[in-house]
Amino acid sequence: MKSKEITNVLSIRHTSPFRYCDWSRTSRQLTTCCFDGRVNVYDFLNFGKISDTLKVDTQPTTIRWWEGEDNKVLIGGSNSFLASYDLRSGKEIAKYKFKCGKILALEFFTDEKSFVASSDEVNRQSAEHNLIVWDLRMGAKVSNQIFHERYTCPCIRAHPSGANFLAQTTGNYIARFSTQKPYRLDKFVRYQNHTVNEFPVSFDITKDGSFVYSGSSSESLVCYKHSNGNYLRTVPLPPTNDGQDAACVDVRCHPVLPSMVAVSDWHGRLHVVQ
Structure with a gap:
């Protein structure tokens, strides 16, 4: 962008605020879930x-297109709602x-056959449901308890290699798990130089898989080396403008430049960092 001003290409309006959105694999379509229970494409x-x-x-809370499918979506919501739909027929798959x-x-594995979901069902006695792996087409749960810490996970990302997936935890660190049964926690790698503090802090992995960038409630972006979890900067x-701190959420x-990252903060500002 040469101009410092944002050009409004298209305004999308709805009777209810958007909760989450996701681009299709071809980038032709954008799907959104809204507070009124509607999912629009x-x-x-x-x-x-x-x-x-x-x-x-x-009320839907998150939505993802199926990997390799531009007519099917996976929707998660309140009250244990988790289902796949065919957009052509509008029917539940x-x-x-x-x-x-x-x-x-929600996050798909690169095998396109399974996905992992996180929920807020964590208590003092059990962390059984904070992370669960599912068979996408059969609708069957294929994992037992894979994360024993009693923390919720507001963000999940699969590594481009397909070998592991990462989960942000409210314990102020990102955990790493294998994408192969029994989906073991990697006890030797932990990304922990940022804080969450009950904010919905997200993170992302560069396309080449080398680096992990995490937001932080401490008003900063934190970079790690993926291979060993080493903190970089x-x-x-x-x-x-009024001097308030803003958590990076x-x-x-x-998608091409590994050193360029877009981040948003709790006050609704968007920053591009390089």
Whole structure:
């Protein structure tokens, strides 16, 4: 962008605020989930008009396109809602049944056959449901308790190699797990030089898989080496105009340049860091 001003290409409006959005594999479509229970699909080859709409029985909290499929979506929501839908027919493909509270995050494995979901169902006696791996098409749970710490995981990312996936924890660190059964926790690698403090702090992995960038409640972006979890550096975010600190809550790595990262903070500001 040569201009310092943002050019508004298209405004998408809805009767209810958006909760989450996800681009399709081809980037032709954008799907959004809203507070009123609607899931809309916007077609950008047709000027961003709504091409499909679903209405679910609860408030959706997160949504993901199926890997390799541009007509199917996976939706997580409140009250243990987790299901896949075919957008062409509007019918449910699979229901993933378990009592887990609210779905916080979803991530597909690179094998396109399974995915991992995190929920807020964690108590003093059990952490059984904070991370669960599912068979995508059969709707069956394929993991037992894989994370024994009693922390919720607001963000999950699969490594591009397909060998492992990472989960942000409210214990102020990112944990690493194998994508092969029994999905063991890597006890020797932990990314821990940032804080969460009940914020929905996210992170991302560079496309080449070399680095992990995490947000932090301490108003900063933190970089780690993926292979061994070594801390590399911290980039502080500027304070707001009125001097308030702002937690860094979302992170997205550039798809080509591994040193460029887009981050957003709790006050709604967007920063590009290089």
